[in-house]
Amino acid sequence: MRRFALILALWPGVLAADGFQKLSGEEILAALTGQKLEYGSGVWQTFDSSMVTQYFSGGPSAGRWVVREDQYCSIWPPSDLWACYDVFRNDHTIRFVDDAGGRTDGTFAQ
Template sequence: MRRFALILALVPGSLAAEEFRILSGDDILAALTDRKLAYEGGATQTFESSMQTHYFSNGPSTGTWAVRGDQYCSVWPPSDIWACYNIEQKGDVIRFIGAGGDLTDGTYVE
């Protein structure tokens, strides 16, 4: 038992829960391109390499997405206003953080 405790002491955080990490622009592209996320309530969203995004909840909606700096941005017609979000990831969960601090979590769908 003492040897096990010593090993744990030498490897701090090895058993700590995984935490969200902030994604850079390149990380965002890698995390979202040609992927699909599922959201609470049953909605899903795909992110095509053509930079089209499709959101499905009570019917389809198609918009455009981009990475600007280190943020995910999207625009949904008929609006021409882009909304941008900081992105974090923890395992299979992608977190969108809005300008006002609002959080939306999506989980990868295979």
């Protein structure tokens, strides 16, 4: 258990070594609001100022997004469960990191 705690404690430093910097709640809002991220293979997501998020991966999907305690959180109906992620940025790339350490990178659309 101690090793796991140590790994989690060092995790932000590992990401920073990649050039990724963790964003605060205000920075998440500033980085995502009104933007479109591309995830590759024609998959993309938008983040409207009305807190609606659109996701396209072979077909459209709409959800809601918020920032809570310096994390990006989203909900995708018909689910009623919010999923929250730490958000990191490296220039034109946004990285979402879930509680298990899973990463999803998106780049700002041109």
